[in-house]
Amino acid sequence: MSNSTDNLQKIKSSLKRRSRSESRFRWYGRVAIIIGLAAVLALFVDIISKGHGAFKATYIQVDIHYDGDRLGVTSSADKSQLMQANWDALVKSGLREKFSDVSGRRDKRQLYKLVSNGTGFDLKEHLVANPLLLGETESQWLLADDDIDTYYKSWLDGEPYDARLTKKQIQWIDQLHQQGDIRLQLNTNLLTRGDSREPEQAGIYGAVMGSLLTLLLTLMLSFPIGVAAAIYLEEFATKNKFTDFIEVNINNLAAVPSIIFGLLGLAVFINFFHVPRSVPIMGGLVLTLMTLPTIIITSRAAIKSVPPSIREAALGMGASRYQVVLHHVLPLALPGMLTGAIIGMAQALGETAPLLMIGMVAFIVDIPQGFTDPATVLPVQIFLWADSPERAFIEKTSAAIMVLLSFLLIMNISAVWLRKRLERRW
Amino acid sequence: MKQAKAAAKSATDTKSNPKQNLEVDTTQATVGNRFCENPKMSMRDVNVFYGDKQAIYDVSVDIAKNEVIAMIGPSGCGKSTFLRSLNRMNDTVDGCKVEGEVLLDGHNIYQQNLDVVELRARVGMVFQKPNPFPKSIFENIAYGPKIHGLADSRVDLDEIVEGSLKKAGLWEEVKERLHQPGTGLSGGQQQRLCIARAIAVSPEVILMDEPCSALDPIATARIEELIEELSQNFTIAIVTHSMQQAARVSHRTAYFHLGKLIEVNPTEQVFTMPEHQLTEAYITGRFG
Structure with a gap:
């Protein structure tokens, strides 16, 4: 009789130890899962916080005059004319009109660098899609250069990164911002284009x-x-x-x-x-x-x-x-x-x-x-x-x-x- | 390979069983009436090996047409192995080798050019654990006729399915849900479904490997009734652990011991006055 109560006593005292080790064991599992989840979470937070900006791109609004004489284009259906035309000139003249006070070759070159150097092709395609625009003027949002894009986004975030820009360029961006002529737009290039040496044109x-x-x-x-x-x-x-x-x-x-x-x-x-x-x-x-x-x-x-x-x-x-x-x-x-x-x-x-x-x-x-x-x-x-x-x-x-x-x-x-x-x- | 090892292991286990220290000469030939005229199947000097271990020693016996023959014996005595060698199911076991002759209507089923597909259509099998396909009840029954091309039309197939289910005594229970999964039935119903599936291709012989060992007594009684009915049309060889079952359903009983066929006699005789000492020892419960 005393033997069986002894045994019961022993079992009871061992119960506590067993349940303790069981709960400890469970905690090992929980901690492992928490560490795993934290790592995944950190990864996602890091990538999304860095990458979400790429889905938007900076655009600058410029009035573009599709001047047929200047381009040497009489019909938007004529491919050879379209090929030979100097489309960049449209962009440049548009920019010069917007900033009429800019003079001097150096400053002008700085000015032209505000927009992406692929903008000319975009204008050509736009004209082919809308042939009636020939000879007309239209206000258009042009893709900004990657340095401008980087600066503008970081400036909006309150930590401007201006290492790659001149003082004048920063001034112009300020001016554009005040006029409401610079903004972030959905970056369609990212998902519709191939790779490029120009970051703003590069797509996946x-x-x-x-x-x-x-x-x-x-x-x-x-x-x-x-x-x-x-x-x-x-x-x-x-x-x-x-x-x-x-x-x-x-x-x-x-x-x-x-x-x-x-x-x-x-x-x-x-x-x-x-x-x-x-x-x-x-x-x-x-x-x-x-x-x-x-x-x-x-x-x-x-x-x-x-x-x-x-x-x-x-x-x-x-x-x-x-x-x-x-x-x-x-x-x-x-x-x-x-x-x-x-x-x-x-x-x-x-x-x-x-x-x-x-x-x-x-x-x-x-x-x-x-x-x-x-x-x-x-x-x-x-x-x-x-x-x-x-x-x-x-x-x-x-x-x-x-x-x-x-x-x-x-x-x-x-x-x-x-x-x-x-x-x-x- | 695993199966082979397990079988070999249990064979050695029985050897060392202290309960059976009967001093009987097991080398002598089988006693009783093992041969008959016009047998459906006859086995001559069948030896079965799993790798190096021999599981069946020189078994010779006949199975008469429309007879129910029960195979009994202690675990590991080789009765399942022997049964599985009757439709070459042992072919799928690695390292298993069968020697001797197994004749079905006078033709050796182990001859080189025989197609096991045809053989298994003629010698059907019901397994220990109910193993319906994970398909509908209808599909389960229709599978055999389909692969053997027995039904010419959908109507034919429907008839075969209905007929088989009726013969297996399952029709009334499942006729409303033929297209529901066969795995949703109870254990006893599943086993009857497997029997119905086996008889759907109208085999000549049905081998049953402990068909009731996974079932409750009521389901077992149902299957036993069924075996009796089926014996009017089919030849049945049944392996069973239960001596009562052997006594209830079979016409003749074969007693196996350590891979040897000890005695074959009419069931009544085996259970009332066995010829061999070992049989007597087994049925009186001195070992097993």
């Missing part, structure tokens, strides 16, 4: 297209190959030393640093098969090599998780192995395979190192239209911009990161959604 669209083309090819190649390999290894291959060897190799490949795949691509695809460099085909091939192990491993795990009783049931019904796979294993494993594929794609989307090796780090202005056009991809674009000396590229870099992250977010959300949707059937 070329890189987005490059990434899309590259990823499309990667998905088209790696998903079928990966799934086929996984099915063969799981369902058909006999387990022997050779398949063990293959399995070890696949697992090792998944851990190989991605730059090695770039070197492999360089040696095999470019030097041996003479695939052109810097094109989405090349990027797609290299990223396929890199993504394949991930897809094979996740697909095999998905196939393994299909209960063996289902296979036995189908085999017992007289289904051939192929029918077992096609009718039963594949539908049940598909959500897992798709999730794996999307995770692999997300990895490929963020991959930079192997692409540096195969020349996708080139400066490319044109938007790639197909798999064989020179292109760059989002992470490489981020790398290029982060490497640029112009201060305006700082916010561009962060903006590009925001675009990349939102793509990743969309992919991950679609992975979760796909899995939920396909799994819900039974």
